[in-house]
Amino acid sequence: MFHNFSSHRKTSPSPPAPARLNKSCSECTRRKVKCDGGHPCSSCTYYKVSHLCSYRQRNKRNAVSRSTLEEVSERLRSRTEILEQLFPDTALDELVGKNRDELLDILRNDSVPKLTAGGLVSRPAEDPEVADDSAQVSENGEPTADRQWDESSNQPPVLQAGDDINAINLATDHHRRSYLGVTSISAILRAVFRLCPSAKHRVADQAKRWPENPIQPRSAPFLTGDPNAQIQKEQRCIDFYFENVHPIVPMLDEDDFRTSYSLGQRRDPGWFGLLNMVITIGSIAAGSDTLHEQYYEQARNFVDLDSFGAGNLESLQALCLLGGLYLHYRNAPNMAYSVLGAAHRVAIALGLHRESRRRNTNSTCAQGDMTPTKVNRLETRRRTWWSLLCLDTWASMTLGRPTCGRWEPTTMDTLLPTSITEDDHMAMSLCASVRFCLICNRIQGRFAQFNRLTISEAVAFDNELQAWYASLPLVLRSPTNSPSRLTIAREFMRNRYLNIRLILMRSLILYLAHSRIQKAQLNTEELQIIDTCRVVASEAIDSIALYWTPNRVHVWNSAWYLFQACMVPLLSIVIESSQADPNSESLTSARASLVKALEIFSEMKPWMRASDRGPDIVAAIYEAITGDAEGAGRTPSQDGDSNFFGWYDEQLTFGTELDWGSFLMDDDFQGALFSTQ
Template identity: 75%
Template sequence: MFHNFKSHRKTSPSPPAPARLNKSCSECTRRKVKCDGGHPCSSCTYYKVSHLCNYRQRNKRNAVSRSTLEEVSDRLRSRTEILEQLFPNTPVDELIGKSRDELLDILRVELTPKGASVDLFSRPAEYAEAADDSAQVSENGEPVADRQWNESRNQAPIMQAADDINAINLATDKHRRSYLGVTSISAILRTIFRLCPSAKHRVAEQAKRWSENPIQPQPYHQSQLVLSMSGESATHLLKEQRCIDFYFEHIHPIVPMLDEEDFRNSYSLKHRRDAGWLGLLNMVITLGSIASGSDTLHEQYYEQARNYLDLDSFGSGNLESLQALCLLGGLYLHYRNAPNMAYAILGAAHRVAIALGLHRESRHRNTHATRTQEDKTSPKQSRAETKRRTWWSLFCLDTWASMTLGRPTCGRWDSRTMDTPFPTLLTENDYMAMSLCASLQFCLISNRIQNRFARLNRLTMTEITSFDEELQAWYASTPLIFRSMSNSSSRFTIAREFMRNRYLNIRLILLRSLILYFIHNRIHKDQLGAQELQIIDTCRLAAGEAIDSIALHWTPNRIHVWNSAWYLFQACMVPLLFIVIEQPRPDTNAESLASARASLVKALETFSEMKPWMRASDRASDIISAIYEAITGEVEVAGKTPYQDGDSSFFGWYDEQLAADLDWGSFLMDDDLQGAFLTVQ
């Protein structure tokens, strides 16, 4: 029944045989029956499954000859030798997965002579520490203890001015601080101290003077606290009202998350006694007292707020307690030089906001475009708008405070899980909403920049250029009123100046990181391309623009000066670094060097003018002056204002003026007089 296949001797050359097939078709193999090799075979024909009769082609085995193996081995060996010659100090396995730019960075480091002197973007051979703060060695090369910090109220007075973010205590190298990345002041000061050790010694000498004349905390008495909301004196009422007015005039434009009308009504009616409201009220008065110029009043109301913002407050979440946490961690604790405590408070506030559901909005609500003006001002919609602004204010506060830390964003914003809409303009001239919308768009970009900085691999030239172009495009797209110096309301002017300072600062952080990378890798100027040199020059020009802007537009108010002085301190780091790395070179661009010096002189003059409105703990101008003197050999050339050598408590006028206003006694005001005071704007 089945055919037998017999081989025949070949008598003449024949074309190559086709690929050998299996002797049995797939169906016969499955049935485990004998196959005759037909197409179809007789078995498949018999069982009426001819369409399933097919033969799998055998794979040809390629046996590698010894000569081929030796050839491949020699080729691999030669390539390995080339890589080892290019990267003698880096194992080949560590090169796997690195980008072209990262390999070039490693190559530049390997090619730099060990004995090379300090050149542009070069560093001493002993500079083995990374550009950020992740190394496990201290400034003097000794092993360090675990990271720790002390920002409690009971710390030594001299330490009250030496927080991590300012890196003021870096020159003394006393103990390990919290983690900070390449975007921090710590990173750039370490670089300056490496390239110019005399600058570190000079700052250390200044620090000794501070310790010899420590900051004396302003005393206050428990009896001065506002312990009762029902039996307040006229003095306390006037103090609180003035602080509330100062808050909404100088703080609210920065973070417009409160409903001013609702807040003032709740305060005047005195009908709320819950802990969330009382915590918020005391934080508003705390910040308002700083804006008013009082040196001690904020301590009193902060102590009051602490009674309502303790650990138990996290067990009863509500919008008012969340807003109080935002003001505490986003503003006030930074004013107290407690940035790590503030960082932790804002992290907790973010969790509270998510637990309250502020990161999501119900899809059945009307869209902004379809709402009428009456809908927008209704109590329900007003409450929804307050929640929306609170969420975005928290987002902005957290972003602003973290831009210079180099730490991960910890999921601050994720469009896949969060969909809170932007704030709505309640009126045509709702500048607070316009300002918040512009700020959050800026913070969305800054959030991505911060998240990128926190990654293990460094930013590339392409990324830095792309981010910088995106920032400039954002600023150019803002309404003209944000970029012009035309007359506008005082509240909007405050928000505009804060926004411009942050915009220029994030550009400086982004651009100067590239300079720090170059210095860390000991890259010579001759090794840089035109694009790298252009970014360096752009960074210097942006620093000059930031210094000029602050010198021209700063406002004589403690809140504004506190903010402007911090960004002025940041901007001064770039010309200082530029002078350190350019001054020793014979081919230095004299014009660029002169421009950097001029910017520093202008900054020192601005610090001098700001002195009466600065905190007693502010040391930024002293640090800039000490480093400038060390790297240039010149004494400070900035002039002094009439107040610089006087009493640092310049704002004694506040309490004196208040006493003058109340010379008619401390009687309790009647209802009509109370109403008159509570309507003061």
């Protein structure tokens, strides 16, 4: 008898059962023959396809219970509803991959338009605390008129001297408004007044002391006198045009233009329109206060609606000078914007946006087969196209308006200007300006969108701008060994470069100011943006102080960009005065920059326009927010007999209801400005 002890022995756990395999290999299953289950099986060995013998492993089915499925579905549905409430106008797929800051920026954007059934754009109801400049009710509750403006030459001089684009009508002209945005001077001033309400009243009081009408009465026409004297004046203006203005927008063939003028054989309206516009702008460069009025009246006889019915290169060039330069000088920025838009259509109708395939594929060889006259004509067409693009871009840098297809690589292939001679600095300057404007074109397109510009986007644009400036030839960056003709063009280029960097950073500071975020709550990126903006503003002021020249065209440009740069230290003082030590380094630096700017304005006074009120505005706000009447006293308007008139129109009294608009900032803040370049 034997006793079985197996039940008391400890045995190791049996290995898991191998996954069940199909009885037949895949090849035998395909052939529908019997398989013995070998590896390889006998059938695959017989047919010499052993490498195809494999067995499919059966997967265990995971059955999900009905309750589990309903629970997961409900959880997904609730999360989807939450996301749709947070991002009502954004597809969920577009949120994938965005970081926290980008998602927060989308959350803040509550003004994206929606398409109704009728195809019209509608906006969600806005919080009154973030009302934008398009509001139709004034801060006093009084309804205002629709957007409109009247910049025609039929208006009295006091109205010609003021425009809403530059915010110089902010206190006096509540019914004439154009499209304004976060890049505008108006946005800065509204933010300043919102953060420091007492500054608004202080500026209004100061405005009462400013001269009422600095515009001098027009002198009697003198173009009907001695013909020889008239020819001498015209030749002088033409010389000043090609010396001071042509390097900025070198779209004319100087030799051909001078030859046509000296021969006097051309009688077509396009030529006369261009000739009178050249003399008009040249008279400004020559320092005349009234001569440009006379020649502008003559130019209007040829540059009119009929000029659009007879498109030619000369008429287009006249439109470029009119909308890109002269109307800004006359403080008619909206009219200038419209004229340049029409000029763009004319240029496309003339085919300047495209070149023949042969020229585009091998430009050097193609030009080698042409006569010098044809080469010059081709180059003039290119330079006219790119000059128009540059003028439109420069004039719209702070407008916040869509670019309207200004440059589309998919439909436009015009080559960049090429040097006709070895020392063709005009082509070099225009090529540099074009590359700059192509960057600005994308920046302007981004600002025109409804959602806010993010910090990462601003930094990327800024890095691209810095790389562009670093790549410029030394003659375009340094006055050393630079041709005299490039002086104004070079300084224009530097001013615009620093200004677009300011606009990028300044808009982000306005967003921070709108959010009422304390400095201690800012992250590293936001603090870096503020510091960079201050540094660039200081650099812009120092650069203008160092390189401005006593020339009316140069001063006109420099004074405008100096006015732009002053907005940053003004805003910095207002923001930090209540948060920081009044003797802090940043506030001290801001005050020093403003005092320096006011001194520069005073030195520029003899070459400034009578309607330039930027110095008065800066001085009044500086005194209002710092109480430094002595520093503000350096403004030109208080130095004897000045030709500036202020922000206030004596036809209105401060007892009337003036519409200062909403001083609250918003990411869809409508506005912008550029009346002077």
